[in-house]
Amino acid sequence: MLASFAIKDPGTEKRSGMFTEILKGLATTFKSMFEEPVTIQYPEIKRPVRERYKGRHELKRYDNGLEKCIGCSLCAAACPADAIFVEAAENTDEARYSPGERYASTYEINMLRCIFCGFCEDACPTEAIVLGDNYELSWTDRASSIYTREMLLVPVPPGGKPTPQKVEPGKFDRSIPVMEDPK
Amino acid sequence: MILPAEFIIFLKNYEWLVWLVKAALVVFVLLTAFAYTTLFERRVIAMMQTRIGPNRAGPFGFLQPLADGLKLLFKEELIPASADKLVFILAPMITVIPAFIILAVVPWGPTVHLCPTPELLGAQASACYPLTMGIADVNVGLLYILSVTSIAIYGVVLAGWSSNNKYAMLGGLRSSAQMVSYELALGLSVVGPLLLAGSMSMGDIVQAQSKIWYVVLQPVGALIFLVASLAEVNRAPFDMPEAEQELTAGYHTEYSGMKFALFFMGEYIKMIAVSAIAATLFFGGYRGPLVGDPNVPEWLQAILGLLYFGTKIVLFLFLMIWVRATLPRIRYDRLMAFGWKVMLPLALANIALTAAALVSSIAFWVLVGLFGLGVLFYLLTTVRQVGKAELAQGPLEESG
Numbered sequence: 001m002l003a004s005f006a007i008k009d010p011g012t013e014k015r016s017g018m019f020t021e022i023l024k025g026l027a028t029t030f031k032s033m034f035e036e037p038v039t040i041q042y043p044e045i046k047r048p049v050r051e052r053y054k055g056r057h058e059l060k061r062y063d064n065g066l067e068k069c070i071g072c073s074l075c076a077a078a079c080p081a082d083a084i085f086v087e088a089a090e091n092t093d094e095a096r097y098s099p100g101e102r103y104a105s106t107y108e109i110n111m112l113r114c115i116f117c118g119f120c121e122d123a124c125p126t127e128a129i130v131l132g133d134n135y136e137l138s139w140t141d142r143a144s145s146i147y148t149r150e151m152l153l154v155p156v157p158p159g160g161k162p163t164p165q166k167v168e169p170g171k172f173d174r175s176i177p178v179m180e181d182p183k
Numbered sequence: 184m185i186l187p188a189e190f191i192i193f194l195k196n197y198e199w200l201v202w203l204v205k206a207a208l209v210v211f212v213l214l215t216a217f218a219y220t221t222l223f224e225r226r227v228i229a230m231m232q233t234r235i236g237p238n239r240a241g242p243f244g245f246l247q248p249l250a251d252g253l254k255l256l257f258k259e260e261l262i263p264a265s266a267d268k269l270v271f272i273l274a275p276m277i278t279v280i281p282a283f284i285i286l287a288v289v290p291w292g293p294t295v296h297l298c299p300t301p302e303l304l305g306a307q308a309s310a311c312y313p314l315t316m317g318i319a320d321v322n323v324g325l326l327y328i329l330s331v332t333s334i335a336i337y338g339v340v341l342a343g344w345s346s347n348n349k350y351a352m353l354g355g356l357r358s359s360a361q362m363v364s365y366e367l368a369l370g371l372s373v374v375g376p377l378l379l380a381g382s383m384s385m386g387d388i389v390q391a392q393s394k395i396w397y398v399v400l401q402p403v404g405a406l407i408f409l410v411a412s413l414a415e416v417n418r419a420p421f422d423m424p425e426a427e428q429e430l431t432a433g434y435h436t437e438y439s440g441m442k443f444a445l446f447f448m449g450e451y452i453k454m455i456a457v458s459a460i461a462a463t464l465f466f467g468g469y470r471g472p473l474v475g476d477p478n479v480p481e482w483l484q485a486i487l488g489l490l491y492f493g494t495k496i497v498l499f500l501f502l503m504i505w506v507r508a509t510l511p512r513i514r515y516d517r518l519m520a521f522g523w524k525v526m527l528p529l530a531l532a533n534i535a536l537t538a539a540a541l542v543s544s545i546a547f548w549v550l551v552g553l554f555g556l557g558v559l560f561y562l563l564t565t566v567r568q569v570g571k572a573e574l575a576q577g578p579l580e581e582s583g
Contacts, residue, residue: 022510029231029509039235 049133054116056134057109059152060127065160067097067153068128070175071104075120075129083113084120095164100175107149111137125176184482188299191312205318209286217451218248223497224504231508258440263347266437270345275438275445278338281331282452288324289459290386292316292469292488295481316469316485317386324385325377328460329370332415335449336362339424342446343434354433357515358417358424364522365414365421368407371530375404375537376464389468393475398465404533405465407526409502412457414522416450419507423515458499459492466495 040047049055060068071088089105097103120129129152139145156162194201222237222244229236237244262271298311321327336359343355377383379400380391388397398405414421424433435446462468469488473479479487513521532554540547 025509026505029505032233033227033230035233037230037233037235041235 054131078119078123099172255444260440267345274342279449281335287318290317320386325383346437365411368526369411372407375401396467420510462495
């Protein structure tokens, strides 16, 4: 009976008793007690996100402070969950929000509908809407799940001026900049 | 220890009060110990799995058992509609109460004599009150422990039955069959220290280990006791009856809230109880350096004795947790085969050899020789049959 509990190493003639195998297992577990745990103690320590992580949306600006978003609503068209709502308005040189003719006067994303697929980011012609790194989104009532334009716009970069800006006529006529290859 | 004479006379007249206080103290200490055993287990298993256990509720997770207890208190108590209500409610109690009362006979430390004047210290004067560090040192302590352990099996099978759920029923039956089988080996392994000490009283057994611990004289008995007690408590690797994967939590499937907490409590307190009994029977109980030394004051001996006993219990608990983190669950039929075909014969052989050794060394060696011949015969026949099976497969062919 005891012999039938012996374990045979397949392919070899080496037999080991049940008892010695149990002791080896116990030794392994004991040694693993002293290894450093792999747990990351969130929220004191946060694991950095990967490079192309799809987190909270952001509406980017140019270095001079003008918004990149031109209100073309290609993102709204591309969105599979119908989460984006865009209303465009006309830019004037006295009050210019973005280069070109139009800007997004109303830009809302319903975060409860959004599936964070990144199609809006792919569809945008000016690289305005971008999915960033933030994943800590929580709210306590449904109304606060609608993120508005002010919430989504990034702060003005250093060296830029806040929108709306007053600019020289004719300076920012092109709505889509000369596109560069991704770096 | 010196105390005013009036207090000692009060103690002598109100002995039942002393027992009551001791019993209440043991129950409260056990409840706290149970709570922190759960935390200890979770953190030790986590350490063995290279992760951190609960450390959020309070510093180092110290309030985690409290949080778990509160959660279970607030949970909805569901009794299935077609369950046998009375039995359903009674079953957890039948499981838990024996776990507590086993520890009534375990000696927690050496006796402290409370004397009114210093001259009477040391002498067995009648004016002194002997405060025993145990609730009741019955002279059939071992028998009491074995019989009370058997009562707990009723709770398990009744829980499975009253749930009106076929998985719970199967779990209950499996569990009770397992516990009954391993209780045989448990009871027989306990006979070794009984023979060596010549008494069933737990206090006497501890005193008899003053020269050498019984684990040295009875290594096989100690091993059988530890393995059988793991099976008794339904702990891994013998926890098939509560296997989530196979039986959806077995006999306590239908239990929720406080009743489930009672089953949980029963299991862990039985773990503590069995650790205490193992420490008492094989590892010297409360004995250790300075305990039993007549030059050391009794109160210090009592404190040290408690400390040693506690340390031994914690070490056994760690051993049980360590085994749980290492070994996979044993399949039920192999579990039963192991209990009846390996543990029982080994325990019987242990008793025979111990008894023979106590009679005379000639008897012992004659018996060893006979057992050796029997084992040799068995091994020879077994190996021959295994060889035949392998030959029947034919020569191995190289693949590929």
